[in-house]
Amino acid sequence: MRFGGLLANNDVTFDIYPGEIVGLIGPNGAGKTTLFNCISGFLRPTAGTVLFKGENITGLKPHQICHRGLARTFQITQPLRDMTVLENVMVGTFCRYPLTSQARAKAIEILKMTGMWAKRHQKGSELTIPDRKRLEIARALGTEPDLLILDEAMAGLNPAEIHEAVELVKTIQAQGITLFIIEHVMEAIMPIADRIVVLDAGRLIAEGPPSEIVHNERVIEAYLGEGRHVKRKEHTS
């Protein structure tokens, strides 16, 4: 099994290997979410190909890509507002289990794993921001992906919540699910990522283990331009 991505319009080419956690970072407007949308089928790349498990999935519809084992979350959380947390997750699990009873059983399993069990009867519209982020992940997990791509699942969370989210990501990885994560919170992504991919102005400017990335000249430059370098130091100090 091999995950691979090539987006020639941005001249972005990189691979993701099974079982990895790969972080995608870059200043605002670098094209991270656009890249995600191309991979998950919400946008059709003007050129280039997206390979997933050896199959060319470029231009497939989002639902087709989901069935092939690639699930995503949304940066702006979108709970299904009139449905309960359990029902939200069931919409995901129905992807693999057509029968309601099976879908429910699987959803319950996921709710317990993701710590949303206690809130299973709350409506999507009633959830707090951290719970919405968690629900995004739980729902995507319901589709039993091989590759889960998370779009800023930790932005806007406090340190304790970030810690919980990091733990959840580790749990997911332990189940053999590969993760590809857009993240602004550096101290969250750096310790858990096996590799980091850096985008700036739509181009891939660096790729490698976190330890290398933090010292990469071009990366520092890209972030300095936005004043984030300083900000990051303040966070870590």
Next chain:
Amino acid sequence: MPKISRKTIMIVLLYVGVVAITPLFSKAPFYRHVLIMVGMYGLLGVAWNIMGGYTGLYSFGQSAFFGIGAYTSTMMLVKGGFSPWIGMLCGGILAAIVAAGMAYPTSRLRGPYFTIASQAFARTFQILMTNWDYVEGAIGIPLPLMPDTWRFMQFKDKIPYHIIIFSLLGIAILVCYYIERSRTGYYFRAIRDSEQVASALGINTVRQRIIATMLSAFFTAIAGTFYSQYVLYIDPESVTHHALSVEIVMVAAVGGAGTIWGPVLGAAILMPISQYARAALGGAGRGIDLIIYGVIIMVIALVRPTGILGFFQRERTIEGEGGDDIGTTVTADTGADDAVRGSLGQQ
């Protein structure tokens, strides 16, 4: 198949009981006529609900499907001597096919855009029927009078009509129960809340929208056939008019869109008002009932968009505490949230 719980059996028995007893309260033809209208609009509301209530496709073009049902069975009877029962089935299937033809090209439209498109569709249909000589255009078609038979669905008494329409309504309600609990129902509701999320979770939203529209059209057309057999005269004005589409939405929205019994409740509330207004005030009555409808719907839409059923059930969910129970649970009222849902959910 989901196992049949005691609660389901109770509901079925209660329904059959109420349907059987209500016509016995009075022999007055008008009273029984109102009951039949409750059944017919209940069926129309339940059918609309599959699109509007569950899937979020606020159709204001149901009159086209109703017209297809009425015209198909009538033409088959007049030209070919077919039993209206066969015509009913054919009309339903034809309406479903037309519905698919309408749902596919409009599958990218949401909210008010879909509403406008459905309206344009129904109005085009009305204009075409009015100008189509084969179906007698604006003159309309009187149905040939037949002896009292089940085969030709014509009766001098109102009781058989009562039995037929409430049986059809019962079937439609059972279908809705099944949909609500099956994957399809979850998919419909997911699409209503966010098409983007639905497609990210592996749902072929175009296909599901077409399925919802076809199901809705099928039941609406069946009601159309029933109407033509009941009134024994159809013309574009009576079976394809825009006002009919509006009444159908009102019935569902007043009772409670997205709930199984809401449209039935809505019909039970609105039909006595409108039938009485029409009977009491003659020609002008048609205006009066719609004035009242207009006010009711504005008030409901402002005060509680979930309809009257929402007042009783507050927030209702399908996945309840017990899990495999029929599961209608009451959770905290979220009235305040309803007000902001549109702006947050539709960005």
Next chain:
Amino acid sequence: MNIGLMQALMSGLLMGFVYSLIALGLSLIYGVMDVVNFAHGEFLMLGMFLAYWFSVLFRLDPLISIVFIIPILFVVGVGVYKGLIKRIIGGTRISQILTTFGLSVFMANMAMFLWTPNYRLAERFLTWTTGDLPVFGVHVGIPEVIASVGSILVFAFAYYLIRFTRTGRAIQATSIDSEGARLVGINIDNIYAITFGLGISCVGAAGVLLATFYYIFPYVGTFFSMIAFATVALGGFGSVEGSFVAGILIGIIESLGGFFISPAVKYAIVFMTYMVVIILRPATGLFGW
């Protein structure tokens, strides 16, 4: 060129300007307030009936009473906004659709109840504005010409208000980003009220101009609503310039459809055109931004 075709093109063009004005109101309200006003046509009906009653009760020609009716409808619009529309801004889609639909049902049937379903014509007193006018060998009705010129004038005035006045700039700012507009000190509530009043004035003015030659009856609005939707969908929801061009296009499509196929189905052709447009460009129409 064929005389009949010339005639059809000419009357389509003239009617098109009126459609532009009707669509402007709808598009403006949508663009600024994000509300699709399903009762739009009923305000046109109201304008027509006001013109009728002014002509019967005060012996005023619609071309004179329009001066009074436009402000009256502005006030009506502001009143409807304050009493009803205000409550559905930012509400659920279904609540917006049902509320404005309820309003349309209410208004049309109230008119039916008060004024009977009879078809009426406004009385005309400015006799020099009636009759026919030969243009390039075809006869066009002078009322039609005046209605289209009047529509252009009202449209131009509304355009001036929106584009070049202080209030107009506030309206534009609100339509782009209501939250941002609020932050820079614009009273959003007032802007919404003015916008709704302006939109209703536009469609009402079109109603008065139509009343100089068109039949007046309670359900006249439901039909013009559909025309307005088709126009706005064609021009792009929220686009002022789009409404203008699309109105003319719809007018011409309608009359050409009537000429080449059959007058009876000309509106079916308009609606089919509309369906094609929304299928090809669902979000933006032909000129949307």
